[in-house]
Amino acid sequence: MKKLVISTGAGMSAESGISTFRDAGGLWEQYPVMQVASADGFRADPALVHRFYNERRHQLLKAQPNAGHLGLVELEKHFDVRIITQNVDDLHERAGSHHVLHLHGELMKVRATDDENRLFTLTPETLDTTPDTVIDGHHVRPHIVFFQEAVPNIGYACQLVEEADIFVVIGTSMSVYPAAGLLSYVRPGTEVYYIDPNPARVPEWVHVIPTGASEGIERLTRILLKEEDKA
Secondary structure, three states: OOEEEEEEOHHHHHOOOOOOOOOOOOHHHHOOHHHHOEHHHHHHOHHHHHHHHHHHHHHHHHOOOOHHHHHHHHHOOOOEEEEEEOOOOOHHHHHOOOOEEEOOEEEEEEEEOOEEEEEEEOOOOOOOOOOOOEEOOEEEEEEEOOEOOOOOOHHHHHHHHHHOOEEEEEOOOOOOOOHHHHHHHOOOOOEEEEEOOOOOOOOOOOEEEOOOHHHHHHHHHHHHHHHHHHO
16 A cells, blocks of 8 residues: 655645634734744743633634545545644544644643643643643643744654655645655655645646645545556
8 A cells, every 4th residue: 555645734724714824814913923833932921822722722623624634534545644734733633534743733732841741632621721720730831833942743754755655745835844844855756746726836746736625635536546546
């Protein structure tokens, strides 16, 4: 079974009503990014950062996986699918995907401020946290990779891309590093597809599908299964 590695960004969840950060009307226009999504911002005003991610969790609770998320689950019937996501939502998991690597953390988790490896999963009844929240004796913070912090899972992500027989990028501006650099880890000769309604400039050997995630994944599925039939 071929290994299909998929890198997803904000456009993957946009059809589910999850606000993107960089588009017009996105979260960056509502909140100064360095106040709510940086290590300095958290040190300066942890209460604001907690409130910001509380809001994101309440928004996420109302969202449902879209046809694109479900389409990736269907591809598991034909490929060894591994998802690398920049998104902090849990829509891939709720859709049924079995192998999801989160580069930038997970919204529905918090971690101990004194032990980054001690994670706690929140429930719909415990969505809201503050700087005073204590779980199992630990003060907690959002389990989010802030700007100015290292991306712990990037090494594993690079390894997955190196092992890919097919690599797909969905719903990303290709401008956020280190995730944007994953393309450079593709082995020569690997088929690469890029799905985005406003695609960034990419090498000519990348197959561009200039649509939203759901339509693009439907088109991608037809292409990949047709190629499989030929094999």
